[in-house]
Amino acid sequence: MTPTEGTTPAVSFAKAAKAYGDVRAVDGVDLRIEPGETVALLGRNGAGKSTAIALLLGLCPPDTGTVELFGGPPERAVRSGRVGAMLQEARAVPRVTVGELVAFVAGRYPAPMPAGTALELAGITELAGRRVDRLSGGQVQRVRFALALAGRPDLLVLDEPTAALDVEARQAFWQSMRAYARRGSTVLFSTHYLEEADAHADRILVVDRGRVVADGTGDELRRAAGGSRVSFDLAGRSTEGLTLLPGVRSSEVRGDRALLRTEDSDATVVALAELGAIRRLEVAPASLDDAFLALTTPAGPRPEKESVR
Numbered sequence: 380m381t382p383t384e385g386t387t388p389a390v391s392f393a394k395a396a397k398a399y400g401d402v403r404a405v406d407g408v409d410l411r412i413e414p415g416e417t418v419a420l421l422g423r424n425g426a427g428k429s430t431a432i433a434l435l436l437g438l439c440p441p442d443t444g445t446v447e448l449f450g451g452p453p454e455r456a457v458r459s460g461r462v463g464a465m466l467q468e469a470r471a472v473p474r475v476t477v478g479e480l481v482a483f484v485a486g487r488y489p490a491p492m493p494a495g496t497a498l499e500l501a502g503i504t505e506l507a508g509r510r511v512d513r514l515s516g517g518q519v520q521r522v523r524f525a526l527a528l529a530g531r532p533d534l535l536v537l538d539e540p541t542a543a544l545d546v547e548a549r550q551a552f553w554q555s556m557r558a559y560a561r562r563g564s565t566v567l568f569s570t571h572y573l574e575e576a577d578a579h580a581d582r583i584l585v586v587d588r589g590r591v592v593a594d595g596t597g598d599e600l601r602r603a604a605g606g607s608r609v610s611f612d613l614a615g616r617s618t619e620g621l622t623l624l625p626g627v628r629s630s631e632v633r634g635d636r637a638l639l640r641t642e643d644s645d646a647t648v649v650a651l652a653e654l655g656a657i658r659r660l661e662v663a664p665a666s667l668d669d670a671f672l673a674l675t676t677p678a679g680p681r682p683e684k685e686s687v688r
């Protein structure tokens with residue numbers, strides 16, 4: 380996305396880096412998020428999403444480079460109540476009711492929303508009188524969402540917000556998030572789920588080994604990854620040699636179907652036809668899954684610091 384001239388970005392990283400020993404958790408990231416954008420940080424476990432979020436909230440300083448929120452240090456934006464965050468770590472919760480806790484936290488902010496509105500937006504109005512230490516994991520998650528909203532933040536930061544939620548709660552959560560984003564707030568959320576990033580973000584930043592390796596809408600990422608998927612019924616045929624066919628990058632078997640990811644679907648289809656492997660043959664554009672696989676490094680040991688570059 381092109382930076383908007385003359386506006387102050389909600390979030391900006393300039394060559395920001397943070398290492399833990401040999402691990403470059405955030406490795407020289409340049410990034411600009413405009414006010415009002417909803418952005419997903421998408422990456423595998425250990426890609427650096429939580430560290431990037433810790434930097435932008437001022438929880439730890441970058442080793443090198445700078446991170447700013449609304450044109451100033453993160454601490455200033457956080458102190459002035461412009462930022463609401465929902466982080467991963469579950470802290471011990473006090474023995475107060477949900478309503479009391481949300482009202483207490485809202486009261487710490489200069490321009491909070493009424494506690495009842497925060498509860499309503501988080502879909503937990505009926506939990507207002509329940510003790511916080513007697514809730515299910517999913518309910519606690521939604522209380523934390525209400526707490527993140529309570530100060531009416533300009534920037535809402537959510538680290539894997541749906542991790543503990545079941546399907547129904549997940550849908551309700553995204554509806555609430557979108558409702559809040561429509562009020563003009565900037566939202567940044569991290570996730571492992573491609574479908575969530577695709578469905579709920581205006582823009583997806585794919586993070587891999589501490590770097591932003593792609594930045595765009597789901598459609599842009601699909602196009603950038605290029606390629607197609609060719610699938611057909613194996614009908615008992617061996618899968619041996621499929622990856623050697625022209626254009627094929629990878630192959631996978633799902634039930635009795637073979638799925639080939641290819642850079643040249645015409646050449647792959649001709650080769651399959653020569654083998655007679657064309658039962659229920661389908662050719663489709665690459666999916667976001669394919670794009671993600673093409674853009675990121677497979678799980679495995681992280682390289683040593685020296686071998687990264």
Ligand SMILES: Nc1ncnc2c1ncn2[C@@H]1O[C@H](COP(=O)(O)OP(=O)(O)OP(=O)(O)O)[C@@H](O)[C@H]1O
Pocket residue numbers: 399402403404422423424425426427428429430431681
């Ligand atoms: N406090 C720490 N001390 C040492 N290493 C750390 C620390 N925090 C993160 N790391 C390492 O930095 C890398 C990035 O971790 P980070 O938690 O930012 O990734 P993530 O994308 O949020 O992963 P996940 O999806 O699993 O939460 C990982 O290799 C992790 O082990």
